[in-house]
Amino acid sequence: MAARQPTTRAPATTRLNIRRDALEAFILNGLRKHLMDPALFKEFCTEFTKEVNRLxxxxxxDLEGWKREPERIDKELDKIVDAIVQGFPLSKLKDKSEKLEARKAELTEKLANADEPPPLLHPIRPANLPFGSVFEGAVPQPPPCCPNGG
Known part of the structure; x- marks a missing residue:
């Protein structure tokens, strides 16, 4: 990677190139030593799994509630039909039956377009993960232009 020409009028004084593999090795070394602490990684995995499973x-x-609601709506509509048969005034039941029918149609559409939720995540046991396999091999020293590199 080469240093980019600044957009100001002053010419660039640093024309240092850093090899991509050296830069990647430097970054992986930092991750391995500072950001991949097994205790912190274990806590992250536990909390991440809990949150994903909660969602x-x-x-x-929600999906199960949507699946049960049409049955409840059908029961309500049956009660309305029974009330009409028994002589209850139709004008009072009309609005309620229209709302129930509209909700049933909305639920039918939602259920037709809804995907099944993905399965729950199995709790990860980070203690069993091979941390070394992520950062295999010796990591070279950082290039001279990088901090702490000379």
Whole structure:
């Protein structure tokens, strides 16, 4: 990677190139030593799994509620029909039956277009993960232009 020409009028004084593999090795070394602490990684994995599963459970609960609601609406509509047969004034039942039919149509459309929620994540046991495999091999020293590199 080469230093980019600045947009100001002053010419660039640093024309240093850094090899991509050296830069990648430097970054991976930093990740390995500073950001991949096994205790912090374990906590991250645990919290991430909990949050993803919570969201998936909520989505699944919504879907299950939508699946049960048309049955409840059908029961309500049956009660309205029974009330009409028994002589209850139609004008009072009309609005309620129209709202129930509209909600049933909305639910039918939602259920037709809804995807099943993805399965829950299995808890990760970071203690069993091979941290060394992520950063295999010796990491070279940082190039001279990088901090702490000379």
């Amino acid at each position: 998936r459970i909520e989505r699944g609960a």
